[in-house]
Amino acid sequence: MSDSDDLKKQAALAALDHVEPGMKLGIGTGSTAAFFVQGLGERVRGGLDIIGVPTSERTAKLATAEGIRLTTLDETPHLDLTIDGADELDPSLRLIKGGGGALLREKIVASSSDRMIVIADGSKLVDQLGAFPLPIEVNHFGLGATLIAIEAAARQLDQPVTLKRRLASDGTAFVTDGGHAIIDASFGLIREPEAMNLALAAIPGVVEHGLFIGIATAAVIARPDGVIWLHA
Numbered sequence: 001m002s003d004s005d006d007l008k009k010q011a012a013l014a015a016l017d018h019v020e021p022g023m024k025l026g027i028g029t030g031s032t033a034a035f036f037v038q039g040l041g042e043r044v045r046g047g048l049d050i051i052g053v054p055t056s057e058r059t060a061k062l063a064t065a066e067g068i069r070l071t072t073l074d075e076t077p078h079l080d081l082t083i084d085g086a087d088e089l090d091p092s093l094r095l096i097k098g099g100g101g102a103l104l105r106e107k108i109v110a111s112s113s114d115r116m117i118v119i120a121d122g123s124k125l126v127d128q129l130g131a132f133p134l135p136i137e138v139n140h141f142g143l144g145a146t147l148i149a150i151e152a153a154a155r156q157l158d159q160p161v162t163l164k165r166r167l168a169s170d171g172t173a174f175v176t177d178g179g180h181a182i183i184d185a186s187f188g189l190i191r192e193p194e195a196m197n198l199a200l201a202a203i204p205g206v207v208e209h210g211l212f213i214g215i216a217t218a219a220v221i222a223r224p225d226g227v228i229w230l231h232a
C-alpha cells in the first residue's frame with residue numbers, strides 16, 4: 001500500500017470508531033471512503049447493526065459487496081452521521097468535493113445528516129481552497145449559456161477562471177449518476193468561498209457545485225506524524 005493510501009486508511013479507521021450500533025449512516029465516495037466502506041463491512045460482518053445510504057452507484061456496489069445493509073433517503077430521510085472524503089478542506093471545514101463526480105448525491109446525503117465527518121490524508125488540508133479545480137455539475141440543456149454565466153459570476157467576484165468539461169477515462173464526456181455533465185472550474189485560490197457558493201448556486205443551469213460550506217462538523221486528518229481532529 002502506498003504511503004498516501006496508508007494515511008487515507010488511518011483517517012477512515014479513526015472515523016469508524018464514531019459509528020455506533022443502530023446508526024443511520026451516509027456513506028461517502030472515493031478512494032478514502034472506500035477504506036471506510038471496507039472497515040465498516042468488517043464490523044458489520046462482526047455483528048454491528050447499521051444501515052447506510054450510499055452517495056454513488058460505485059459506493060452502493062462496494063457496500064453491497066461488503067454485506068452492508070443499504071437504504072435510500074426516500075425511506076430514511078434523516079441520517080445520524082455521514083462519513084466522506086474531500087478533495088480539499090480548509091481549517092474552517094469548508095470543502096471542495098466532487099473529484100469523483102459524486103458531489104450532488106454527496107451534498108444531499110451530508111445535508112440530511114446530523115453530523116458529517118470528513119476523512120482525509122494531510123495533503124488535502126489547505127489554508128485557502130482553490131488549488132483543486134472546483135467541480136460544477138451542470139445540466140446538458142443550455143450548457144453553452146451556463147458556461148458563460150459561470151464566467152460572468154467569476155468576473156463579478158474578481159476571480160480569473162478556466163473551465164474544462166470533464167472527460168471519462170475512455171475520452172468520452174463524463175456523465176454523473178444523475179445524468180449530468182461536470183465542468184472543472186479553475187479559479188485559482190478562492191478568496192470568498194461563501195460568495196462563490198451563492199453566485200454559482202444562483203445559476204439556473206448549475207445543478208450543484210462542489211463547495212461544501214457549513215456542512216462538515218468534524219474532520220479527521222491523517223499525517224505522517226499522527227492523526228488530528230478538526231471541529232466546526
Ligand SMILES: O=C[C@H](O)[C@H](O)[C@H](O)COP(=O)(O)O
Pocket residue numbers: 028029030031032033084085086087096097098099100101102103106
Ligand atoms: O466525487 C467524489 C468525492 O467528492 C470524493 O470524496 C473526493 O473526490 C475525494 O476522493 P478521494 O478520497 O479519492 O481523494
